[in-house]
Amino acid sequence: MALINLTTSTDENFVNQVETLSGQKISECYQCGKCTAGCPFSFAFDYPVSQIMRLIQIGQKEIVLNSKAIWLCATCEACTTRCPCQIDVANVMDICRIIARKENKVKEKDVKLFYDIFLESVKKHGRIFEIEILMKYNLKSGKLLTDADLGPKILPKGKLNFFPVNIKGKDSVEKIFTRFVEGIKNNE
Amino acid sequence: MSKLSFAYYPGCSLESSAKEYDVSTRKVADILEVELIEIPDWSCCGASPAHTVDHLFASAVAARNLAIVEEMGRDILVTPCPECLSAFKKAIYNMSKDDGFKKKVNSLLDKPFNLNVEAKSFLQILYEDVGKENISKKVIKPLIGVNIVPYYGCLLTRPPDVAQFDDPENPISMDTILETIGANVPYFSYKLECCGAAYGVTKRRIVTKLSGDILKTAIESGADAVAVACPLCQQNLDLRQDQINRDQGFDFHIPILYITQLMGLSFGLSASELMIDKHNVKSDHFLEKIEKGLKEKEKSEKESISSKN
Numbered sequence: 001m002a003l004i005n006l007t008t009s010t011d012e013n014f015v016n017q018v019e020t021l022s023g024q025k026i027s028e029c030y031q032c033g034k035c036t037a038g039c040p041f042s043f044a045f046d047y048p049v050s051q052i053m054r055l056i057q058i059g060q061k062e063i064v065l066n067s068k069a070i071w072l073c074a075t076c077e078a079c080t081t082r083c084p085c086q087i088d089v090a091n092v093m094d095i096c097r098i099i100a101r102k103e104n105k106v107k108e109k110d111v112k113l114f115y116d117i118f119l120e121s122v123k124k125h126g127r128i129f130e131i132e133i134l135m136k137y138n139l140k141s142g143k144l145l146t147d148a149d150l151g152p153k154i155l156p157k158g159k160l161n162f163f164p165v166n167i168k169g170k171d172s173v174e175k176i177f178t179r180f181v182e183g184i185k186n187n188e
Numbered sequence: 189m190s191k192l193s194f195a196y197y198p199g200c201s202l203e204s205s206a207k208e209y210d211v212s213t214r215k216v217a218d219i220l221e222v223e224l225i226e227i228p229d230w231s232c233c234g235a236s237p238a239h240t241v242d243h244l245f246a247s248a249v250a251a252r253n254l255a256i257v258e259e260m261g262r263d264i265l266v267t268p269c270p271e272c273l274s275a276f277k278k279a280i281y282n283m284s285k286d287d288g289f290k291k292k293v294n295s296l297l298d299k300p301f302n303l304n305v306e307a308k309s310f311l312q313i314l315y316e317d318v319g320k321e322n323i324s325k326k327v328i329k330p331l332i333g334v335n336i337v338p339y340y341g342c343l344l345t346r347p348p349d350v351a352q353f354d355d356p357e358n359p360i361s362m363d364t365i366l367e368t369i370g371a372n373v374p375y376f377s378y379k380l381e382c383c384g385a386a387y388g389v390t391k392r393r394i395v396t397k398l399s400g401d402i403l404k405t406a407i408e409s410g411a412d413a414v415a416v417a418c419p420l421c422q423q424n425l426d427l428r429q430d431q432i433n434r435d436q437g438f439d440f441h442i443p444i445l446y447i448t449q450l451m452g453l454s455f456g457l458s459a460s461e462l463m464i465d466k467h468n469v470k471s472d473h474f475l476e477k478i479e480k481g482l483k484e485k486e487k488s489e490k491e492s493i494s495s496k497n
Contacts, residue, residue, distance in 0.1 A: 040382040044394050072394070074385035075236065077346035081356050088347070097240050110390045115237035122232040122249070128200040137389060146389055150427055157466045159207045172252065172298045173231045179296045180245045 006058060014061035022095040028085040029053045035079035035089050045069035049079055049089060056092070065100040071108035073097070110141050123177045126167035131160055192317055194308075195262040196224035197253060199272040199419075200232050205427075206269075206419035208463030212448035213268045213310055215462065219326050219455050220318050224266065227256050233275035236386045244289065247279035248296035254279065255301040268310040268448070270343040270418045274350070276307035281350045309344055311417050311447065312353050315361040320368040328456045330370025333481020334474060336450065337376035337411040338362035339402060341383060341421045362415055362447055369454035378405040383424040392428075396435035399424045403432060403440050413443040413474050415450055422446065427468045443471040453478065 019026055029050075036048040046068045047055065055064050064070065070093055079089035106112045117136045121128045138144050154160060167173070202210035217224050234249035254276060257265045267273050283290040284303055294300035314323065340359050348356040359379065366373045381402055384395030403425060406414050416422045426444035433439055445464065452462040453475075464471050 040384075040398055041394065043397070044391070072387070072391065074342075074382055074387065075239070076342035076382040076385065078342070078380075078382070080347040090347075094239055094243075098242060101241065108390075111387070112240075114386075114390045115240055118235070118237040119241070122234070122238075126229075126231040127203075128232055128235075130200075130204050134389065141390075147392075149431070153430070153468050154205065154427060159205055159466055161204050165203065167229050167231055169229045169231065169252075173249070175298060176245070176248045176252065176296050180242065180248070183296075 004058070004060060004063075009062070010059035011061040012059055014064075015056060015059050017099065018056050018092060018095055021098070022088065022092045024087050024092055025085075026053060026056050026087070026092065029057065029083075029087055030085065032084060034082050034084060038078045038082055040076060040078070041069075041072050041074060044072050049073070049093065052093065052096070053087075053089065056096070064096055065103060065105045066107055067096075068107045069093070070096040070100060071106070071111045110137075110143075113137065113141055119177075121164075123174050124170070125164040126170035126173045127165050129161065129164035131162065132164065191221050191223060192313070193223035193225065194264050194266040194313065195257045195260055195305075196226050197230055197233075197265050197267040197272060197276075198226065199267055199269040200235075201269060201419035201423075205423060208466045209268055209419055209422070209446045209448065212446055212452050212462045215457060216314075216448045216451045216455065217310075219452075220314075220322060222313065222318060225260070225262075227253060227260065227265070230256065233269075233272040235271050235275060238275070239278070243282065244292050244296070246275065247282055247289075247293045250275040250279040251283070251293055251301040252297055252299075254305045254307075255297060255299045257305045258302060259299070263305055265305055265307045266310055266313055267307065268417065268419075270309060270341055271420060273307055273309045274343040277350050277352075280305070280307060309353065309417070311344060311361055311365075314365060314447075314451075315354070320364055323365060323368050323451070327369050327454045329454055329478070329482060330485075331366075331450065331454050331478050331481070332370050332485050334371055334412045334477050335374050335410045336366050336371040336413050336415050337374055337406045337409050338366055338379055338415045338447070339376070339383075339406070339421060339425070340379050341416070341418045342380065342385070344417060345380070362417065365447060365451065366415060369451055371450070374409040374411060376406065376409050376411070378402045383421045385420060385424075388424055388428060392431060393435060395424050395428060396432045399428060400432045400436040400438060403429070403442060404438065407440065407442060411442065412477060413445055413450075413471070415447045416444055417447050422467075429469050441469055443467065443469050443474045445471065 036050040073093040238246035345354045345356045354361045384398040388395045449462045
């Protein structure tokens with residue numbers, strides 16, 4: 001890891017923001033590394049989870065929000081289950097991802113794109129429409145052949161729906177989305 | 189045992205790519221006399237994507253369903269899917285501990301959720317409410333002669349404060365059910381290791397690495413099949429098994445079956461009734477091994493009777 005000038009780069013507000021939104025006392029982390037030891041995604045992270053915790057403690061907002069790690073955490077809850085300080089580490093990772101989203105700092109754009117398309121499907125139909133999600137993802141990501149090899153394996157099984165299931169109360173689901181967005185606008 | 193009855197939430201996967209999990213759950217429930225009443229007009233739980241946007245929003249998406257369960261006059265929502273389970277349990281957990289949060293969630297909903305419902309996995313109902321004695325009474329074709337390792341995945345037991353089920357580091361509920369239906373259950377150290385979850389589409393290499401490690405450990409444990417309780421784990425381990433082989437240089441062909449399909453087999457249902465033929469990896473060899481085990485058992489029983497006579 002590169003040298004960090006704490007005098008110029010520490011953002012105390014970020015520490016408070018993460019602690020408030022997650023309800024976790026990040027300062028209680030004493031860097032035992034147990035979360036990283038059990039994290040199945042460490043091999044794919046740019047900063048292992050215990051380093052993310054340390055970076056939050058010292059207010060390194062830019063590094064944390066621009067990390068790949070916060071987007072590659074699968075919320076498997078191993079860290080939360082094992083933290084000797086009872087910190088909900090997976091929740092902290094999730095909160096960092098939420099802040100990164102709000103500040104438009106997204107290191108793993110495809111991951112966010114997939115989530116957004118998934119939620120669009122929920123908003124539109126009330127339930128997800130799997131084929132539509134994959135097709136939209138392939139088009140919008142430009143990775144047109146993603147999982148093309150799985151098509152011949154699953155399509156003949158006749159399980160996938162070729163048409164969306166639109167629930168009767170899909171308006172009430174859509175309203176959750178619109179009320180949420182309006183709430184953010186009203187707070188700004 | 190008085191008849192058990194619950195509000196049932198299948199979830200989106202179970203009416204599409206994981207249809208066999210829904211079908212086998214309903215058949216097994218029927219045999220065990222557990223009534224599952226599908227929640228009318230249920231909607232998506234929000235799954236992984238919703239909580240990456242906002243926790244208030246995620247809880248509201250999940251709680252719309254919990255509010256319908258309240259309207260049904262029911263107090264327990266049962267779902268086979270651990271991802272849905274986790275979405276409901278987290279919504280209930282977060283709303284219970286913070287009244288302000290609860291009010292904000294309800295302000296996003298047409299009908300408020302008043303915290304009169306708890307969420308349980310179908311596995312928990314099988315293990316705690318039905319119990320192994322009642323399960324064993326229905327076993328007519330025990331799965332003798334096969335080794336099955338139970339793969340729980342992340343969310344059925346974690347985090348313990350939210351999940352409130354089984355042991356978060358060494359769960360035994362599926363082990364117990366598998367033993368009850370006659371299978372041999374070898375020690376399996378990867379029962380909780382993450383399969384890579386929802387990154388199959390966006391980060392395939394992560395999934396093929398993690399799922400590959402699970403399959404490798406299962407085979408090293410002597411497994412003939414892996415029992416799962418999660419549609420996403422099933423998809424990663426089964427549908428992506430050829431991708432795993434290609435990416436990781438393996439040559440695995442190990443069947444990945446839902447715990448409910450395995451129970452159904454032991455209750456005498458056919459493989460096609462349980463939609464076992466709908467998986468990517470064929471189970472023919474595994475099913476033959478069960479038949480062989482049963483025949484050998486019958487033969488040795490006959491021999492012991494005739495030798496007594």
